[in-house]
Amino acid sequence: MKNLKELFRRAGTTLAVGLALNATVSAAQAAEPLPKLAVTVFSPPSQSIWIPVLIQRLGLDRKHGFELTVTPKPSNVAYTDFATGRDPVCFCAAIAAVSRFKQQGADFTLLWNIFNFESDIVIRDPAITDVKQLQGKVVQTDTITGSWALSKWFLQARGVDLGKVTIKSSSARGAAGLAELQLGRVDALLVNPTEGAAAVAQGKGALHALPVFDKAVWQKASGTDFVPSITLGVASPWIAQASNQALIRKFYAANREAAEFIRQKPAEAARLVSKDAQVEVGALQGVLERYRDLTRIEPLRRHIKTVALLTQKLLPEGGQLPRPLTDAELDSLVSAFDVEGRNE
Incomplete structure (x- = not known):
């Protein structure tokens, strides 16, 4: 019986030491700053x-x-x-x-x-319902971005003669770009979907958006859908x-x-x-x-x-x-x- 009690005492001591060690390690890990x-x-x-x-x-x-x-x-x-x-x-x-x-x-x-890839063309003129109608218009966009490079390809693939579209390059986003459209200084904005949705919402019915991406055009060129x-x-x-x-x-x-x-x-x-x-x-x-x-x-x-x-x-x-x-x-x-x- 005495030996059994001594065995339990030693086991308890070992367990306590183990728990204390684990707690120390956990505390040290918690104290380490994250990368x-x-x-x-x-x-x-x-x-x-x-x-x-x-x-x-x-x-x-x-x-x-x-x-x-x-x-x-x-x-x-x-x-x-x-x-x-x-x-x-x-x-x-x-x-x-x-x-x-x-x-x-x-x-x-x-x-x-x-x-x-997705991008929108935000327009004030309700008569413009097709991207081909952008010919003869002034479109503002940020031409340094990849979105413009792909948008340009899609517009051309969809039959737009960009030689007949005036592209105004600007890094102005949000309210600054919207002001240009609302003041009539440009006819359209070519922007990402977020900017497009925000502009249409702020236009309160005066603006609408046309998508640039065309799945059928892309599938024909690539065989993929995105x-x-x-x-x-x-x-x-x-x-x-x-x-x-x-x-x-x-x-x-x-x-x-x-x-x-x-x-x-x-x-x-x-x-x-x-x-x-x-x-x-x-x-x-x-x-x-x-x-x-x-x-x-x-x-x-x-x-x-x-x-x-x-x-x-x-x-x-x-x-x-x-x-x-x-x-x-x-x-x-x-x-x-x-x-x-x-x-x-």
Whole structure:
């Protein structure tokens, strides 16, 4: 009996020591700062701000073991800082735009698709119901963006003679662009779906929007039903570091979760990001519901044939790239890095 009591005493002591050790380790882990990830997005009302802000609002960054910071910048500044390596992680890397930087020797790669291509033409004249009627009109848009490059291709493919359209390039977004339209200084705005919805809502019945993307036109050209467009771009030296590879996989997982939240709860998602997106909640909810397939988080390498079609044929032929990407440039542009960690 005495031996049995001594056995229990020793077991209890061992258990207490083990629990104390586990508590110490847990406390030490809790005290360790989370790795930080800084991403650049376009200034609002760009849609590139949606997912990073939603990740922050839902706490998905901390859930997946990192701390996210988001820096909005005007499109020209965001692209310059990304192409030069100043900002190693760009959440607004449009394939059609950054392919030019790859041809110029910029050292970066694209990891995953974020948004499929969509853009709207916002018009004041109710008589304009077809994009071909833009001929003879003044259209304002931000021509530095990939959205413009793809929009240009679609407009031409749909029969618009852009030689007869006056394109006014401006990085002015939101209220500034809308004012140009309402004051009659331009006839139309070519913008992303978020800006389009916000403009139509603010126009209170005086404005309407026409979509630029045409599924039938794209299916004929590519055999697919969507255009990968806005991607996550990273500097090649940055992603070569093992610590950053682990960090970016955590970010990818948070992206997937945020995208699913948008699909399942568009009204709540709109409420959470409306302030940072600088879009009225109802208008943003309308975009999220209208374009339920706009967000498509997938490794871009799965769609390398479509990217090849864009960068080696359609965009060069349309004048949006000075020449086709070489096979080596294409392979460098579309990363083979396993963001899902399936082969780990």
